[in-house]
Amino acid sequence: MIDSALRFVLECEKLKGIERRSRPIGLPRRENSAEHSWSLALLAMTLIPAIDPSLDTLHILKMVILHDIVEIDAGDTFCYGDQGNKAEKEQAAAKRIFGMLHESLASEFISLWEEFEQGATPEAKFANAIDRLLPIMQNHANGGGAWPEHGISIDQVLTRNRNIEAVSPELWQHVTALANEAVAAGWLKPAKTVPNL
Template sequence: MEDLKKQIAFITEIDKLKYILRKTKLINSDRQENDAEHSWHLAMMTIVLAGHSNEPIDVLKVLKMVLIHDIVEIDSGDIFLYDTSKNHTNTEEETKAAQRIFGILPTEQAQELIAVWEEFELGQSAEAKFAKTMDRLEPLLQNASNNGGTWKEFDVPYQTVHDKKKVMALGSSEIWKYAEGILNDSVEKGILKK
């Protein structure tokens, strides 16, 4: 019963993810996406697109990664990918958040989820590379569908977008090729400045 109480407390705590707004807006919409919607969408994308991974992957592990990767933002807030004042990498603040939030769970589960979160952050395993591909693809699709979205709103040039997105090739060269096509089309349409 004690483990169940801790698990319910964790489930209650992560409901806060629904209130963390991202800069990107939903596809063909003017409403900002929240972190819970983002994580759900990445999970669905993983199920649908897993066959395009460069390497064989454990899909369940990738699903865990994409569902938990932003939970730390309950404490640390969302860091915009193109933010020039704050680095979009694992910070001390995010590590403390992971320890606190996952630490609500029974010890064994907490350790497992922290390890999965850290593996995602490192981005070295086949699963982490593919999860990061999903994480970079979704906002690209959103911005392309929204007449440039945050690229336009924050005056982000093509090269910056390209440099931040090219990590996708590590998880799926095929998806990266598709994404590059979207970036090039966006430049031609004038919604992304070269």
């Protein structure tokens, strides 16, 4: 069991080589998926007491640490781009990577990953919400970050991240304020207007 655990951890080192679109605040390089997972864990520990202290913090931490490990095989998919066969690639990656572990641990990790993906439990909803929140914070703090580079609109940001509102209306107010500031600064395209017919 120790041998398989050590092999798994070495395999997961590859997550440090998977680049995302977001950049660490104040740095010109793109962040990697391992850095993203660490930031999510910190964000979870910091926000849970303010949003819902009844949430199982350890359970959420496990989910956010494991949720992107599949990107070792599947790569990072741009959330505003073509999702293609992302689900199939990630499912195959989960089977291979978590399958490196002893059966009991593999089963637990796959279960946690699937729970995050399905987003049905309160802990998974929270984990998904902060997974969406973090890039918004980073892009805003980095003068728009990847938004202007890809021509992203406020409509896209608000539609994609709407699940944050169900977890915390207060957090959602923060998101909409950041998005509106980003439009005013020219980092996000404004909302599309519907012509009067």
